[in-house]
Amino acid sequence: MSKLKGNLLYGQSGGPTSVINASAYGVITEAIKNTDEIEEVYVMRHGIQGALNEEFFAMTKQDPDHIEFLKHTPGSAFGSVRYKMLDFKQDETDYIRLLYIFRKYNIRYFLYNGGNDSMDTCYKIAEYMKHVDYDIVVVGIPKTIDNDLPFTDHTPGYGSAAKYVANTMQEVAYDMLAYPKGKVTIVEIMGRHAGWLTAAASLASVTGYGPDLIYLPEVPFSIEKFKADVRRVYGANHQCLIAVSEGLINEEGILIGSSSGLKDAFGHFQLGGVSSKLSNILNSEMRISSRTIELGTTQRAAAHMQSQVDVDEAIEVGRRAVRYAVKGEHGVMVTMTRVKGDEYKIKYGKHPLSEIANVERTIPKTMINEDGNGVTQEFIDYALPLIKGHNTPKFKNGLQQFSTLQVNTVE
Amino acid sequence: MSKLKGNLLYGQSGGPTSVINASAYGVITEAIKNTDEIEEVYVMRHGIQGALNEEFFAMTKQDPDHIEFLKHTPGSAFGSVRYKMLDFKQDETDYIRLLYIFRKYNIRYFLYNGGNDSMDTCYKIAEYMKHVDYDIVVVGIPKTIDNDLPFTDHTPGYGSAAKYVANTMQEVAYDMLAYPKGKVTIVEIMGRHAGWLTAAASLASVTGYGPDLIYLPEVPFSIEKFKADVRRVYGANHQCLIAVSEGLINEEGILIGSSSGLKDAFGHFQLGGVSSKLSNILNSEMRISSRTIELGTTQRAAAHMQSQVDVDEAIEVGRRAVRYAVKGEHGVMVTMTRVKGDEYKIKYGKHPLSEIANVERTIPKTMINEDGNGVTQEFIDYALPLIKGHNTPKFKNGLQQFSTLQVNTVE
Numbered sequence: 001m002s003k004l005k006g007n008l009l010y011g012q013s014g015g016p017t018s019v020i021n022a023s024a025y026g027v028i029t030e031a032i033k034n035t036d037e038i039e040e041v042y043v044m045r046h047g048i049q050g051a052l053n054e055e056f057f058a059m060t061k062q063d064p065d066h067i068e069f070l071k072h073t074p075g076s077a078f079g080s081v082r083y084k085m086l087d088f089k090q091d092e093t094d095y096i097r098l099l100y101i102f103r104k105y106n107i108r109y110f111l112y113n114g115g116n117d118s119m120d121t122c123y124k125i126a127e128y129m130k131h132v133d134y135d136i137v138v139v140g141i142p143k144t145i146d147n148d149l150p151f152t153d154h155t156p157g158y159g160s161a162a163k164y165v166a167n168t169m170q171e172v173a174y175d176m177l178a179y180p181k182g183k184v185t186i187v188e189i190m191g192r193h194a195g196w197l198t199a200a201a202s203l204a205s206v207t208g209y210g211p212d213l214i215y216l217p218e219v220p221f222s223i224e225k226f227k228a229d230v231r232r233v234y235g236a237n238h239q240c241l242i243a244v245s246e247g248l249i250n251e252e253g254i255l256i257g258s259s260s261g262l263k264d265a266f267g268h269f270q271l272g273g274v275s276s277k278l279s280n281i282l283n284s285e286m287r288i289s290s291r292t293i294e295l296g297t298t299q300r301a302a303a304h305m306q307s308q309v310d311v312d313e314a315i316e317v318g319r320r321a322v323r324y325a326v327k328g329e330h331g332v333m334v335t336m337t338r339v340k341g342d343e344y345k346i347k348y349g350k351h352p353l354s355e356i357a358n359v360e361r362t363i364p365k366t367m368i369n370e371d372g373n374g375v376t377q378e379f380i381d382y383a384l385p386l387i388k389g390h391n392t393p394k395f396k397n398g399l400q401q402f403s404t405l406q407v408n409t410v411e
Numbered sequence: 412m413s414k415l416k417g418n419l420l421y422g423q424s425g426g427p428t429s430v431i432n433a434s435a436y437g438v439i440t441e442a443i444k445n446t447d448e449i450e451e452v453y454v455m456r457h458g459i460q461g462a463l464n465e466e467f468f469a470m471t472k473q474d475p476d477h478i479e480f481l482k483h484t485p486g487s488a489f490g491s492v493r494y495k496m497l498d499f500k501q502d503e504t505d506y507i508r509l510l511y512i513f514r515k516y517n518i519r520y521f522l523y524n525g526g527n528d529s530m531d532t533c534y535k536i537a538e539y540m541k542h543v544d545y546d547i548v549v550v551g552i553p554k555t556i557d558n559d560l561p562f563t564d565h566t567p568g569y570g571s572a573a574k575y576v577a578n579t580m581q582e583v584a585y586d587m588l589a590y591p592k593g594k595v596t597i598v599e600i601m602g603r604h605a606g607w608l609t610a611a612a613s614l615a616s617v618t619g620y621g622p623d624l625i626y627l628p629e630v631p632f633s634i635e636k637f638k639a640d641v642r643r644v645y646g647a648n649h650q651c652l653i654a655v656s657e658g659l660i661n662e663e664g665i666l667i668g669s670s671s672g673l674k675d676a677f678g679h680f681q682l683g684g685v686s687s688k689l690s691n692i693l694n695s696e697m698r699i700s701s702r703t704i705e706l707g708t709t710q711r712a713a714a715h716m717q718s719q720v721d722v723d724e725a726i727e728v729g730r731r732a733v734r735y736a737v738k739g740e741h742g743v744m745v746t747m748t749r750v751k752g753d754e755y756k757i758k759y760g761k762h763p764l765s766e767i768a769n770v771e772r773t774i775p776k777t778m779i780n781e782d783g784n785g786v787t788q789e790f791i792d793y794a795l796p797l798i799k800g801h802n803t804p805k806f807k808n809g810l811q812q813f814s815t816l817q818v819n820t821v822e
Contacts, residue, residue, distance in 0.1 A: 015589075016589050049591070074585055075582075080589040080590060167715055167809075168709055168713075170810055171712035171713060171714055172708055174486040175485055175708050175711065177490070178423075178490060178491040179493070180492075204810065206810060273687065276684065276687065291707060292705060293707035293709060294705040296702060296703065296704035297587075298579055298582065298704060302579075303582055304582070305715065307809055387810070388808055392803060397617070398574050398577070398799045398800065398801070399581055399615065402620065
């Protein structure tokens, strides 16, 4: 591929993380250095949908303060999207439109920031552009609090979400000690198929204040076993702190949360809520007072709990994506490999999108305890370095300062 | 009352706040300065229960680092209790025991840190000791995230909880903007009879990212009105962020949360959960996808979100309590009065416990909007100064350092 000169198009896709905008910061600040190859940096509004609708943020036209704030801003500052591209052999419509837009805006670098589904989109676009022989470099940038992308030690976004979960568990565990006889507290944590984030609850225990039991989607969930576990811990300590994944499934592969059996006055099954289902069992069947904490989207949005390691890596994968792009590395995702040794260190690299798209990485058995209700030291050693350092929020009057950017497509 | 020389006994009672231990820090550090009056500082384990059981922390015997950490430690570092003292004319047993303990340990200063119920305990002890003519000074120290104590502008603990709620709402609101068409998110906030903490959700809106609707226990809740409000906001914005108090009641005074009508397979009514009740209505009756966030005890435990103003004031009420005590101000609680003027300033004072015990202060009508689904500028002006400043957590390896103290009663 010959050296290209043109514009770079970047987009965010899938569920936000508290550091996806730090990756955007890395992309933007690196791209404007490469003036030989890159003229303007456009960012799609709501990911690929913004490309199809011709809605862009032109980055050279933004307030520099708000580009700085990206490092502290949760959510998707440019908007995200959940949009499944069909195979171009099935339906070429979107691809033809994209090609038109790429030509119109002279897009020669396409960077897409997301998780499994987004890497699938990225891969399909890369393949199509090769198919029609349009000169462009497509690079994927990993992100997900679920930490389930393959071929990378971990994903940006996970460390900060893990830090938020671990600190919250630490605070709740300490709070529970207030009373000599307490309750059962069940904290419901995100991650539908992979338990990485739920497992991060265990990191709190390093301080002496953490959960007693952890249930991961990797281990088939048995309600009888759960009841026995709670009976044992509650019997010994008069209180019990439990972390459960929202995605717990039983031996038959049925979600515990959605099989709650609770109906409203109209006969509709209540949606979700594995924690309330389990709490209900403890209250009604075991007469143990319990309560739930459902953190919901705060887990991916808690910018005030960013890990510095995570922010630095999120910025760096953005930068590396630009460097790979200008080198012409088409159809890859940026990866992180842990360097063996006493000190935590990451080596950045790349891996073909073709092997990443739609593959989910779950927790290996060696990181889960024998009883299936906790983690091993191997997990602690793996995850603890990822939550280190604190990216102190930019507070003003006790509230955070987030980026506010302008959609300003330029012809 | 003649000048007393003896020991000081301090205790924590009721639900913890993230700064009640900062008040303990204020008490301890001030008490040891007053060597003319105070010999040793004892802290009861689990409040009044520790006094009855003779379980004390002797503060001069603790690791000074862990006394410093009190400023960053949530929960009740010394243990709390919910114990209702009977009127001594009804049953003198506990009082006789307390008097014995006070004499045995030469307790001449009794400081009790808590909310409404705790001030009742404090008042009863003060009255009894006067009745039996035992020379002691009893002083109450306010705390509660509910902010419902009378005769004080606000209570320590409220500012930090308000800051946590406001920042969380800000993050969730920003996160929701990721998608062009979103969901309804209902965040359930603590405060059974007073909506001060739920109202604090509004502070997020100062930044441009906050809740659309706020429902307080002070306003009788109508499900029809709620549905109309959501229909209007969702129709206009394709998403809606709602803050609800766990203590919402309808016109008949019945809790919305506990009247959910949801039953499990065994016919038991599901406990609590006003947010899931409302979410269920939106999902089933209005076909609007909604989800809930239940912050639970994180609201009182989020030490990582302490407001500096709140920490400073919590320490100061502890100090003032000691100063009132050594001056012989028997049967009062420390209060805070806001000094009129452009800049936020507090004047500390005292008020008789007799008028404080069991009185709850709710939000005045002038702070609630006409529609009953939000607050007025008067509330913002009142609450915003209380969340200012950030008491940066003492992180180590990405986790917080909390106090660990030793129960070490000395004869």
